[in-house]
Amino acid sequence: MPANSELAQQGADFDRFRYDRRRAAYACDPHRTRGRLLPEPFSATRSDFQRDRDRIIHSTAFRRLKHKSQVFVYHEGDHFRTRLTHTIEVAQIARSLARALGLDEDLAEALALAHDLGHTPFGHAGEDALHEAMQHYGGFDHNAQALRIVTQLERRYAGFDGLNLSWETLEGLVKHNGPVLDEAGRPTPRYRKHGVPEAFLTFDRQFPLGLGDHASAEAQVAALADDIAYNAHDIDDGLRAGLFDIPDLAEVPLLKECLIEINSLWPNLEAQRVIHELGRRLITRLIEDVLHCSIGGLEACGSVDDIRQAGRTLVCFSEAGQQADTGIKGFLYPHMYRHKDVMRVRGQAEAVVRDLFACYLGKPSELPDEWGAGLETLSEPQLARRIADYIAGMTDRFALLEHRRLFDVSPDLR
Numbered sequence: 001m002p003a004n005s006e007l008a009q010q011g012a013d014f015d016r017f018r019y020d021r022r023r024a025a026y027a028c029d030p031h032r033t034r035g036r037l038l039p040e041p042f043s044a045t046r047s048d049f050q051r052d053r054d055r056i057i058h059s060t061a062f063r064r065l066k067h068k069s070q071v072f073v074y075h076e077g078d079h080f081r082t083r084l085t086h087t088i089e090v091a092q093i094a095r096s097l098a099r100a101l102g103l104d105e106d107l108a109e110a111l112a113l114a115h116d117l118g119h120t121p122f123g124h125a126g127e128d129a130l131h132e133a134m135q136h137y138g139g140f141d142h143n144a145q146a147l148r149i150v151t152q153l154e155r156r157y158a159g160f161d162g163l164n165l166s167w168e169t170l171e172g173l174v175k176h177n178g179p180v181l182d183e184a185g186r187p188t189p190r191y192r193k194h195g196v197p198e199a200f201l202t203f204d205r206q207f208p209l210g211l212g213d214h215a216s217a218e219a220q221v222a223a224l225a226d227d228i229a230y231n232a233h234d235i236d237d238g239l240r241a242g243l244f245d246i247p248d249l250a251e252v253p254l255l256k257e258c259l260i261e262i263n264s265l266w267p268n269l270e271a272q273r274v275i276h277e278l279g280r281r282l283i284t285r286l287i288e289d290v291l292h293c294s295i296g297g298l299e300a301c302g303s304v305d306d307i308r309q310a311g312r313t314l315v316c317f318s319e320a321g322q323q324a325d326t327g328i329k330g331f332l333y334p335h336m337y338r339h340k341d342v343m344r345v346r347g348q349a350e351a352v353v354r355d356l357f358a359c360y361l362g363k364p365s366e367l368p369d370e371w372g373a374g375l376e377t378l379s380e381p382q383l384a385r386r387i388a389d390y391i392a393g394m395t396d397r398f399a400l401l402e403h404r405r406l407f408d409v410s411p412d413l414r
Helices: 048-057 060-067 083-101 105-114 123-133 142-153 167-175 198-206 217-240 246-251 253-265 271-299 304-308 319-337 340-362 380-392 396-406
Strands: none
Touching: 048 105, 048 167, 060 083, 060 396, 083 105, 083 217, 083 271, 105 167, 105 217, 123 340, 123 380, 142 167, 142 198, 142 380, 167 198, 167 217, 217 271, 217 304, 217 319, 246 253, 246 271, 246 319, 253 271, 253 319, 271 319, 340 380, 340 396
C-alpha cells in the first residue's frame, strides 16, 4: 500500500468508529419524528423509520426497479447492475456508514432504498428524453418523481394514496443532495436552470419540509452511498462489458494504488478476481474517507436540527477523497457513459421514450383504462403530467413492448 496515499492511511486507526455504537445526539430519533401527513397509530413492533423502509420495499415502484436499466439494458447480460441491484448496494453502504457514525440505520436504509424510485426506463437516457418532452409542462426530475410516487401514485393502502411516509424520510428524499432553496428563497444552483420542481413546492405547502435547510445526516449518508456504489459497480460493469481494460485504470491514481496492492499480494491473479478485489478495496477506501472526514463536524452538533442549520454538508469526502471521486467519474464519463456502444443504445432508448410520449399526447385513448379515467377534464399540462407518470413507471421491457404495439418499427437496443 503506497505510504503517500491519504486514503490508504485512513484504515489504520478505527478506534473512533464502533459498529455497535449507540445512536448519537445528532441522529434522527424515530421516537421524536415529526410525524406523517396523515397521523397513524404507532407500531408495537417497528419504529416509524422501519415502517417506512418496509413500505418502500413492498411498493410496486420498488419491484419495477428490477427491470430498469442502470447503464446496460436487460438483454445485454444478467450480471450487469439494474436499478434494483444498484439500490441494494447503496442501501448496504448507507447502513455501514450510518452504523459507524451513530446514525439511525433504518432511516438511512429507507432513503437509500427510495432514492431511485422515480427513475424512468432506460436510466438517465429515459429521464433526459422525458424531461425534453415535458419541457413545456414543468419538466421531469427523478427526485421529484420519487416524491410523487410515495405521496400520490402508489395506490395500495385503504386510507391514503402514496405510502404516507414519515416527515424525516420525505425530507431526505427531497433534500438528500442539499437544500432546494437558498437563504433568499431562490432555487439553489442545482435547480437554477430549470427551477424547483412543482412537486416539491406543492407538497411543501401541504407538509412543510424546510426546503432551505440541509437534510439530516442520514440523508447525506444515503447520497454519498449512492456515489460510492456506482463508482465501484460502474467500473466493475464496464470492465466486464469490455468497454475498457484493467490497465486503462492506471490513469486514475486511487485505482492505480489499489491495483498495485492487489498485484503485490496476488501476482498473476485471474482478471475476474482482480476486478472483484478492486471493487471491494475502492468501496472500503471511500467509506473510510467519509468516516474520518465527517465525524468531527457531526460531533460538534448537539442535535439533528444543528445539522440542518449547519450551512454545509457535514457527511462528505475529504479533499483527497473528493479528488479520487472526481478522478473516477472523469475516467468513467468518456470510457463508459459516452462510449460509442453505450451512446448508440442510449440514442435508441431516448427515441422510444419520445415516441411513446408523443403518441399518448396525440391519442390519449391509447392509455390503459386505469390511466385514462377522466381525461376529458384534464388540461394539456395535466394530461402531459399523467403521461409522464405512466411512462416513468414503465420497465425497460414494457416500454419496448408498448413501442412495438404502437409503431411499425421499433429499435432492439443493441
